[in-house]
Amino acid sequence: MTVKLKIENVSKIFGPRPKKIIPMIEKGISKEEILAKTGHTVGVYNASMEIMEGETFVIMGLSGSGKSTLIRCLNLLNRPTSGAIYVDGENVAGYNKTQLKYYRQKKIAMVFQHFGLFSHRTVLENIEYGLEVRGMSKVERQKIAQKHIETVGLKGYENKYPDELSGGMRQRVGIARALANDPDILLMDEPFSALDPLIRREMQLELLDIQNRLQKTIIFITHDVNEAFKIGDRVAVMKDGKVEQIGTPEEILAKPASNYISEFIRDIDRTKILQAENIMMKPFGLVSLKDGLNVATQVMRENGISSAFVTDRKRQLQGIVTIDQAIEGIRHKQTLEEVMSTDVITVAPDEYVQDIIPYVLESKYPIVVTDEDKTIRGIILRVHVLASIISDSTEETELETEV
Numbered sequence: 001m002t003v004k005l006k007i008e009n010v011s012k013i014f015g016p017r018p019k020k021i022i023p024m025i026e027k028g029i030s031k032e033e034i035l036a037k038t039g040h041t042v043g044v045y046n047a048s049m050e051i052m053e054g055e056t057f058v059i060m061g062l063s064g065s066g067k068s069t070l071i072r073c074l075n076l077l078n079r080p081t082s083g084a085i086y087v088d089g090e091n092v093a094g095y096n097k098t099q100l101k102y103y104r105q106k107k108i109a110m111v112f113q114h115f116g117l118f119s120h121r122t123v124l125e126n127i128e129y130g131l132e133v134r135g136m137s138k139v140e141r142q143k144i145a146q147k148h149i150e151t152v153g154l155k156g157y158e159n160k161y162p163d164e165l166s167g168g169m170r171q172r173v174g175i176a177r178a179l180a181n182d183p184d185i186l187l188m189d190e191p192f193s194a195l196d197p198l199i200r201r202e203m204q205l206e207l208l209d210i211q212n213r214l215q216k217t218i219i220f221i222t223h224d225v226n227e228a229f230k231i232g233d234r235v236a237v238m239k240d241g242k243v244e245q246i247g248t249p250e251e252i253l254a255k256p257a258s259n260y261i262s263e264f265i266r267d268i269d270r271t272k273i274l275q276a277e278n279i280m281m282k283p284f285g286l287v288s289l290k291d292g293l294n295v296a297t298q299v300m301r302e303n304g305i306s307s308a309f310v311t312d313r314k315r316q317l318q319g320i321v322t323i324d325q326a327i328e329g330i331r332h333k334q335t336l337e338e339v340m341s342t343d344v345i346t347v348a349p350d351e352y353v354q355d356i357i358p359y360v361l362e363s364k365y366p367i368v369v370t371d372e373d374k375t376i377r378g379i380i381l382r383v384h385v386l387a388s389i390i391s392d393s394t395e396e397t398e399l400e401t402e403v
């Protein structure tokens, strides 16, 4: 994976003499105190992070925590007070006017919370705008705009005006307009927060879908933890201008770095975040087809379990055998293959817990997590699913279970 964007010790202080404020922050003087004493506002302090090419990186935090300030530093709508921002290895904070113009036209685009559309321009004309500014011919820019109208599912609305559209549709125009420049990096500052919950959910899925197709580097701001964890490959949590934690949703759920973050994630629906591989355990008591029924019986006895999964030599799942089946089989001189059952429920490692719950409730046996070639990756017991829903931590626990 290549680093697309590297933010290095970036601070942004608002006020007449911002550089003077940095030493005060270093001394540990709070944002409130600095404001009261000097009239300067700490927007962002000492933020560092690396964002990978093709990554969807979310910045989350309460109102005023510095999310917009940071994202605006990335396209230099805000000039950082200190620190560096590298895009493809170049420090954009040092760009001159011409370089900056090129950077903003070609490399980076922004989608705003309140759409920011031109009300006197049609959908098509709004999307064309950036290309028009660049001096592209009408035929060419309309062709590109049309393509992106289709990307965001607005075909047929080309000649409508923004006030003839719903909020969700307006934001689709905003996204298409940003995409029209074909930027590498897409900045999205709370793009969905003005939308009602149903439309919002639809737009989130749509964004994931667009991202799957286009593979941009997306930096997405939200103060909604469910949105952050649904969309983000990784999430940075900000508080009072500082970055408190950076990690994947699973990492943040498993080990929140502070009470602030624990509070944030308290109400999250874990079943929509955690995937099979996050809650599975190492498979135990596996028997190989070639081992036969006597070995199977012995394995079950040794492990204190009443059923065992059967694999081939490559650890690919073949079925399950219960202790009763094994004993009966031995009595009737049958083979393991003859007595085992093959109706084992399997799920992929990336299946969400939410979608696994019905299987777990229905199945007499543990659920098996397998790769596409049926290789066993782990097993999930009912108790794992329950623990993933209720516990604050997904760290592995020794569970006393009957299989």
Ligand SMILES: Nc1ncnc2c1ncn2[C@@H]1O[C@H](COP(=O)(O)OP(=O)(O)OP(=O)(O)O)[C@@H](O)[C@H]1O
Pocket (backbone or CB within 6 Å): 014, 015, 041, 042, 043, 044, 061, 062, 063, 064, 065, 066, 067, 068, 069, 070, 223
């Ligand atoms: N242009 C500005 N001049 C002075 N202070 C500013 C300016 N822009 C932001 N701030 C201050 O910087 C801090 C961070 O603001 P910012 O807008 O980045 O927060 P945010 O996390 O985006 O919040 P929200 O969720 O409400 O959009 C706040 O204290 C804000 O008052």
Ligand SMILES: [Mg+2]
Pocket (backbone or CB within 6 Å): 067, 068, 069, 189
């Ligand atoms: Mg903001």
